[in-house]
Amino acid sequence: MGNVQVIRQWINPKHLSSEAIQLVEKQFYANQVPSIQLADFFIQDKAEEVYRLLEKIKYNHDYIPHLHSYATVKIESVQVLKPFFSFLDSSGFKALIGTMLKHEIKTIEPQILMLQHKDYTLAQDSRILKDTLLFCFDFTQNWPADSGGKTGVLPGKSEQVFFNRMFNSLCIIKLKPDSHYFLKYINANAGRNKVFLVISQMPLEIPSSS
Amino acid sequence: MKQNPRIEALKGWIQEQHFDGKNVKRYAREFQHNKPFSHLVLKNFLQPKQLVFLRTALEKQEFEIKDTDLFYLQQTKELRNSNSIVFSSFYTMLSSSYFQKWLQEITDIQKLKNTIDFIGTNFPRCGYLLPHDDFYEHRKIAYTFYLSQTLCAKEGGVLELFAVNSENSPTKVVRSYPIQENSLIFLKVTRQSYHQVTEMLTDKKRLTLGGWFHG
Numbered sequence: 001m002g003n004v005q006v007i008r009q010w011i012n013p014k015h016l017s018s019e020a021i022q023l024v025e026k027q028f029y030a031n032q033v034p035s036i037q038l039a040d041f042f043i044q045d046k047a048e049e050v051y052r053l054l055e056k057i058k059y060n061h062d063y064i065p066h067l068h069s070y071a072t073v074k075i076e077s078v079q080v081l082k083p084f085f086s087f088l089d090s091s092g093f094k095a096l097i098g099t100m101l102k103h104e105i106k107t108i109e110p111q112i113l114m115l116q117h118k119d120y121t122l123a124q125d126s127r128i129l130k131d132t133l134l135f136c137f138d139f140t141q142n143w144p145a146d147s148g149g150k151t152g153v154l155p156g157k158s159e160q161v162f163f164n165r166m167f168n169s170l171c172i173i174k175l176k177p178d179s180h181y182f183l184k185y186i187n188a189n190a191g192r193n194k195v196f197l198v199i200s201q202m203p204l205e206i207p208s209s210s
Numbered sequence: 211m212k213q214n215p216r217i218e219a220l221k222g223w224i225q226e227q228h229f230d231g232k233n234v235k236r237y238a239r240e241f242q243h244n245k246p247f248s249h250l251v252l253k254n255f256l257q258p259k260q261l262v263f264l265r266t267a268l269e270k271q272e273f274e275i276k277d278t279d280l281f282y283l284q285q286t287k288e289l290r291n292s293n294s295i296v297f298s299s300f301y302t303m304l305s306s307s308y309f310q311k312w313l314q315e316i317t318d319i320q321k322l323k324n325t326i327d328f329i330g331t332n333f334p335r336c337g338y339l340l341p342h343d344d345f346y347e348h349r350k351i352a353y354t355f356y357l358s359q360t361l362c363a364k365e366g367g368v369l370e371l372f373a374v375n376s377e378n379s380p381t382k383v384v385r386s387y388p389i390q391e392n393s394l395i396f397l398k399v400t401r402q403s404y405h406q407v408t409e410m411l412t413d414k415k416r417l418t419l420g421g422w423f424h425g
Contacts, residue, residue: 064379064380065340065341065372065379065380065381065382065404065406066341066342066343066379066380066404118409120279120340121279122279122280122340123278123279123280146336148282148336152278152279154279160278180279182279184279185282185338185340185409187282187336187338187409188336188409188411189336
């Protein structure tokens with residue numbers, strides 16, 4: 001494994017034991033849509049810090065009605081989050097995830113999304129051209145359960161699958177070329193609450209055995 | 211004086227002013243020229259007692275929740291083969307050559323098939339339908355009969371129509387129609403006919419009967 005010290009600075013130790021790492025692979029591939037949602041992923045202080053920084057960013061709203069409505073910002077312009085993105089790009093973190101999922105992780109290019117009432121993405125906004133791992137780092141706090149905002153996956157011909165919003169979680173989903181994902185419309189029950197996500201799509205170069 | 215057979219066939223369901231020759235010509239002009247794409251809104255459409263019959267029959271139907279990326283709403287199964295005499299009779303009228311000829315005079319869309327999609331829909335609180343164009347297979351005209359009480363715009367459930375850019379992508383809302391009881395709206399289905407229904411912000415019902423005419 002790569003830079004262990006860097007990993008231990010960021011990630012909750014409960015996810016770093018060999019038993020926990022082995023369990024991830026089992027759970028990931030046990031689902032019809034290979035996926036896992038790891039709760040309390042980061043050390044609490046780190047998660048809170050990233051949340052505070054995400055809250056303070058000046059976002060630009062991007063609205064293409066038949067595709068999406070959300071706020072975003074260019075990664076390069078968010079210097080305060082550079083340590084976090086450097087960590088995501090570190091050999092240590094990629095080695096950890098690679099060990100968990102038995103896939104080589106080459107690049108994690110993050111996108112920051114902030115969604116509030118009336119925001120959404122539609123399935124046709126996601127373009128999956130080859131087997132892809134979708135990473136969704138969730139920094140959404142105090143999210144009312146009936147507000148929408150869930151991550152939905154349409155796995156081709158099978159039934160859709162949903163993942164709830166959960167602060168300080170990492171959701172990893174394996175998407176095949178005929179599948180789509182979306183963020184469910186956020187309804188009025190959300191009030192002034194906001195969804196904060198850091199999302200990354202990583203196409204898999206080498207076909208997996210699953 | 212010999213009655214127009216079309217009027218006789220239809221006026222049991224529909225208020226007579228909608229068959230007046232002058233009105234039909236006006237409807238045709240409005241349909242063609244309405245922006246951002248061809249559509250028409252007709253108020254006080256059904257005979258009042260028929261409105262009540264249809265609404266009562268629809269309220270007795272079983273609705274299933276439909277929850278996807280694009281919408282959150284409740285729908286009945288396809289009603290054209292329903293056991294309900296009210297729906298059966300109404301569908302017979304909709305699929306009749308008399309009604310289709312009336313519709314063709316307004317829309318100038320010829321050769322409509324006599325199989326029509328015919329479904330009941332309700333939007334519960336927080337229900338919505340996000341932007342889409344309805345363009346699919348042989349759909350030509352999307353239609354909706356609004357059966358429940360009139361709502362104001364801030365209560366939600368507003369039908370909104372989008373302008374499109376040179377790439378036929380929707381840009382912004384340019385027409386809005388809050389729910390009006392006993393109105394009929396129909397839209398010409400094309401790759402530019404983008405529309406949405408805004409989120410319902412009330413517990414009141416948004417009951418409709420609608421679907422598509424195919425060609």
